[in-house]
Amino acid sequence: MPSAIDKSDVQGLVRTAFNDMIEARFHAVEIIDVTSARAWLQSVLALVNNSVAPKEGGDPAQKERALQLAFSWSGLRKLGVPAGTADGFSLEFQSGMSGEANRSRRLGDVGGDAPEQWKWGGPNNVADLVVMIYKIDNLAAWETEVQGPLWSKAFREVTQPLDTSHLDNDIEPFGFKDGLSQPKVDWALSRKAKREEFDFGNLITAGEFLLGYPNEYNKLTERPTVAEKEDPNRILMPAEGAPGRRDFGLNGTYLVFRDLTQDVRGLWQFLDKQSAGDRDARLQLGALAVGRTTKGDPLVPLSEKPIAGIEPKEEKDNRFTYDSDPTGTRCPIGAHIRRANPRVADMPSDTKGFFKRALRLLGFGAPRPDDDLVSSVRFHRVLRRGREYGPELKPDDAVKQTTPDGIPRGLRFICLNANITRQFEFVQQAWSMGTKFAGLTEQSDPLLGNRTAINGCLTTATFTVPQDTGLARCIEGVPQFVSLRGGGYFFLPSIRALRYIASLP
Ligand code: HEM
Structure with a gap:
């Protein structure tokens, strides 16, 4: 088990909500040309923010702009992620938020909220990936830079770009202050969850938010791995506890998107x-x-x-x-x-x-x-x-x-x-x-x-x-x-896993 978390391998969204970057827009897209999509991915790899804070020695440019990428199971499969990784991905991720009537019923996604009524993410318009773009100001220029010349050849937007707004003092639209309570992630891996705990605590094991680390049961959550031969350039780390396999899931996590x-x-x-x-x-x-x-x-x-x-x-x-x-x-x-x-x-x-x-x-x-x-x-x-x-x-x-x-x-x-x-x-x-x-x-x-x-x-x-x-x-x-009005289940891969996806033949 890793003794420390390599924050430079974790997408920045795990560390921060990029609140200083008050402008943000999300794109939910379908891959229409795999070769262009992969070439686009290669072209933006260096722009994806990791979780090293600028004050911890991270790239100072990361203070001003951010790019984050998350893929649905269909997106990963289109980009050539080996079918064998399915064993390590959770079933709900593979099925998707809108994939089963039973899941929709349990989540309360019924009636007017049923996937058939959604603008995106329902039957026939599931997003292959969400591209999340943040900027301190002048978002449009950064967005143009991120999209580059390959964007429209590679992708079709399954819905209009998902704009966001910044209401003063972190007020959500109903008028209440939001973003006050979050679990504190144990980045230092110092917390050893006990079998039974008698006091409510807010420090939560990193394994609840990142694959590859002990969770609150003191166990590893199941995660996707690939056979060594499927990673000939050895981009991924060896998967601990799984000889002959490399770790696609390590430092990644699942991202749930509900467009409300x-x-x-x-x-x-x-x-x-x-x-x-x-x-x-x-x-x-x-x-x-x-x-x-x-x-x-x-x-x-x-x-x-x-x-x-x-x-x-x-x-x-x-x-x-x-x-x-x-x-x-x-x-x-x-x-x-x-x-x-x-x-x-x-x-x-x-x-x-x-x-x-x-x-x-x-x-x-x-x-x-x-x-x-x-x-x-x-x-x-x-x-x-x-x-x-x-x-x-x-x-x-x-x-x-x-x-x-x-x-x-x-x-x-x-x-x-x-x-x-x-x-x-x-x-x-x-x-x-x-x-x-x-x-x-x-x-x-x-x-x-x-x-x-x-x-x-x-x-x-x-x-x-x-x-x-x-x-x-x-x-x-x-x-x-x-x-x-839309949504989906996505995987927010580690920086290494992003490089691996971009390198797939
Ligand atoms: C439009 C929909 C929503 C609105 C307007 C809303 C509003 C709020 C507000 C005002 C707070 C208090 C601020 C804070 O503690 O940070 C809050 C907290 C929270 N909300 Fe929501 N929320 C929405 C949807 C959701 C959904 C879908 C979930 C998850 C299923 C969720 C989970 C939470 C959690 C976990 C907290 C923190 C509670 C705590 O730790 O004390 N919210 N929400």
């Missing part, structure tokens, strides 16, 4: 109606749906003890768990961020000590029947790397807007993870869409839910707001605010 639209007017007008036109009450209800105020403040008090992996500078935003709010009277149990990261350890926090633990394992001693319903979070973290698009529409203006302005707004949601099923899909299906999350009923994520009735649950359009009085406020008929 947001109905900003719809959200604020609904909240306004529920608040009888009172501005403060409306903002308060919005905060309860998200789990943070629009300014990003958590709704629960900060923990007294520090949390591993929370840096001092982000303590005021992130040093909290929901242990002090078991019934959700401060932050509703179904709030978006509480569902997306319930901040629980492997066992409830009061389970330290042999006897307490033994009692719990035998099923005794839970303070409430719903005390232990949420799966441990350290196995289900994702690194979010998305960008928003569309012009700002402030909540107060959204409330006043009599007819929709028809201007698209939303989030190009991107996340990175080593195991799509256990990480992104679990968060999306069990926690966000899960109608029985933490013992709740008839509801899904108040922001993300598609409100479609499912087997055994005729309505999923409720949002429960527990109150101090003991009686919960039940908000019924919550509309759909977020819709899916």
Whole structure:
């Protein structure tokens, strides 16, 4: 097992969301001419940013512009990646986000959000690769340089270029501060995950976000390798633990792309109606749906003890768990961020000590029947790397807007993870869409839910707001605010693997 991570071999998106580069555009393309596509890839290899920060000796040009490349299984196959690597690629990656009706159902991609309705990534317009271009300013010139003369011969865009916008202070289109909570990747490989952990921690093993390193189970996630003869120029590293094979997966990861639209007017007008036109009450209800105020403040008090992996500078935003709010009277149990990261350890926090633990394992001693319903979070973290698009529409203006302005707004949601099923899909299906999350009923994520009735649950359009009085406020008929317009599962290869793909005959 490697004793250190060679950051120069890892695409930069794993280290950073390139937030300083406020201009960005993504291209989802189909390869129409393999020879030109490979020649294009060779021509841009030197431009792809790695994960060495400029302050750690990285290329200073990387401060100003970035290029990142991720491939779907169809893209890799077209470019000649040997069929044998399929054994190491996860099945969900090979099948794709839209490849199976069952997957779509589990992810909540049904009805108007079904792949047949998508602008891209659905049947017959799956992207072979996404080309992600970032720049501090003057994006167009950099984009022209990246595309070069081969672009239009090599590729067909499966959708219009995916623009992004930069809203001040990292505000997402609904008007909430975003990008506050991320897992801290253990780049130093110092963390040895234990079999059971009793405290929520934010420092997560590198193997959860990069292939080739121990994950939170202290095991290696399965990864693709190629036979030695298929890498005659020895571009890839020898695959540890797999004699005679070279490591295609090492330092790569999976990239999940969900192209989401947001109905900003719809959200604020609904909240306004529920608040009888009172501005403060409306903002308060919005905060309860998200789990943070629009300014990003958590709704629960900060923990007294520090949390591993929370840096001092982000303590005021992130040093909290929901242990002090078991019934959700401060932050509703179904709030978006509480569902997306319930901040629980492997066992409830009061389970330290042999006897307490033994009692719990035998099923005794839970303070409430719903005390232990949420799966441990350290196995289900994702690194979010998305960008928003569309012009700002402030909540107060959204409330006043009599007819929709028809201007698209939303989030190009991107996340990175080593195991799509256990990480992104679990968060999306069990926690966000899960109608029985933490013992709740008839509801899904108040922001993300598609409100479609499912087997055994005729309505999923409720949002429960527990109150101090003991009686919960039940908000019924919550509309759909977020819709899916495209997406896919991609592989973000290491820099070596990119060179290997470009060198294939
Ligand atoms: C348009 C759709 C979405 C909007 C408007 C949205 C909005 C937000 C906001 C405002 C936050 C709080 C800021 C922060 O903690 O960084 C947040 C956090 C988060 N969101 Fe979303 N989000 C969206 C989609 C998604 C999706 C699709 C997922 C994954 C399935 C997701 C997973 C998360 C996670 C993991 C967090 C951090 C929670 C924590 O660690 O406390 N979000 N989101």
